[in-house]
Amino acid sequence: MSLLRHRLFWPLAVLAALLAVNTAFTPGFLAIRVQDGHLYGSLIDIVRFGAPLILVALGMTLVIATGGIDLSVGSVVAIAGALACEYIVDLPDQDDLAGVLTAIGIALAAAVVLGAWNGLLVAGFGVQPIVATLVLMVAGRGVAQLITAGQNTSVTSPTFKVFGGGYWLTLPFPVLVAAAAFLLTALLTRRTALGLLLESVGGNPAAGRLVGIRARGLVATVYIAAALCAAIAGLMISSNVSTADGNNAGLWIELDAILAVVIGGTALTGGRFHLTGTVLGALIIQTLSTTIYTVGVPPETTLVFKAVVVLAVCLIQSPRLRAKFRRRRPPAAAPAAAEKVEVTA
């Protein structure tokens, strides 16, 4: 019972179920082999293509913990990729390490500015987060297209390609970056008081203010952190295909990120947040996409298929259904049972 009660049990169970479905359709789905000196296989692909989403979702978790939301991350993804590729394409030697690092630096610096803009609107002027970040979500894609002049900018830089498509110690580089970002965030929020402060700002702002927490600076910081995560994701996405695509890079990734946060067990109302849950949520979403490709769900029904799985995940996680499993409150179990029938039907 204690296993069932663990908040990560259900996300893990769903992930395992998705992998099982894949293994049933594609024998050898779980196999990992060494190809050209690095690991290769479907599982590696899932974490590799999921790395940008994991990063964006990590930033989103912090924003949501303060009771906010950041819709602009998809646009930041596009802007970061556009800035880096435009800089690299103008280098005399596109493969120059210093040049590539400068490009990455420019993209990250731009992200800090964009995040600070969101933070200023939300914490400084008290604009509602959904509205404040909507501004950049809409305008940002236009900015990305201005940067690339409406073209898809292709670069030929093996050095830059390492960032999103390379390998280090046989592991995909973006996975290592995402893992580092996760560890850093976890350390900062769980080994210092920062996590507690964020939760208090989101959970009960009035109480937080009364004990002397300066919410403004914290809130502004999380938007900068979210933009930074998004920019790293944008660099990965553009580097993986060596192209900046102002129109489509990171399109709708904000929604996937919010979904990952929710699947991971963090409430949109703010307060308690779960970084490990978010990572699992992002992996579930990426595994779902891979499942669609490998199982061969027709493209016309892809979105319905996704919706059904997400609905099932959310229902499984509903407190009422959990209550039924815990058998603590028998009266609450009846409607929950009815919901469950709907899911399995």
Next chain:
Amino acid sequence: MLKKLLTTLATASLALSALAACGDGGGDGSGDGKTVLGFAQVGAESAWRTANTTSIQESAAAAGIELKFSDAQQKQENQIKAIRSFIQQRVDVIAFSPIVETGWDTVLKEAKDAKIPVVLTDRAVDSADDSLYVTFLGSDFVEEGRRAANWLVEEYKDSDETVNIVELQGTTGSAPAIDRKTGFEEITSADPKFQTIASQAADFTRAKGKEVMQAFLSANKDIDVLYAHNDDMALGAIQAIEEAGLKPGEDIKIISVDGVKDAFVAMTEGKINVVVECNPLLGPQLMDVVAKIAAGQPTEKRILTEEGVFTMDQAAAELPNRKY
């Protein structure tokens, strides 16, 4: 926000220029005897579209036709506004690429009442009344699918073994995705040796093309041919194939549609076998049609753009001619 402001400014300046045209007292807007063409473009959403715009602007200048150009930034309301302003300016011919298929009857009727002929380029409108436009100049996406399949049939004519095909579709529900799939299947379904073993949408983008192809490769052991609905998806897929330790163009034959410069570069490297062209450079053809209409000559209701099929051995010769 910024976009909206810009749109407002653009509209305001259009309205001003319309007023200025009235102020001329020219009436037909062609005081110097030049033919005036009003062109309402979709926007600048891709390299293809930018090449399309450049071609129209350059060939108008070359043909001595005065071009009034409007960019709708992918919004139908902007395009309708632009067409209305062209009607007010009394241009000789209106041409536009409809952003969506429906909702044009009212504004096209206004143009018809003002006796201004309308030419559709690149995309069609869905209207019961086809007297609302003079001609539709553009590609036939179904034919592009057929051409892709014809190359495949020719390539495998001496073989009786099963050919396993995977397909990267464009954005679900878009006309090019539906038509290119239909045309391709029309030909390949005639021979049971052609088997499409996987077909998924990759949204016309490189990133998706790579991701979906990677999944195809791990789910299917024996892929012979890749058919991509556009070059970007094919270019993404090439990277996935290379990372799987296979040779694109040899281990897996690649058929693509569009003909952008990057695809020709890939062809010269032996990574794409054939590209079915979808030509954005329809400016010269459009100017011919406009000149004909202005001279009162009849035109065909449906004009196909001039397009080719390029194979690997032609790629090097054709590459310098690629403008986009």
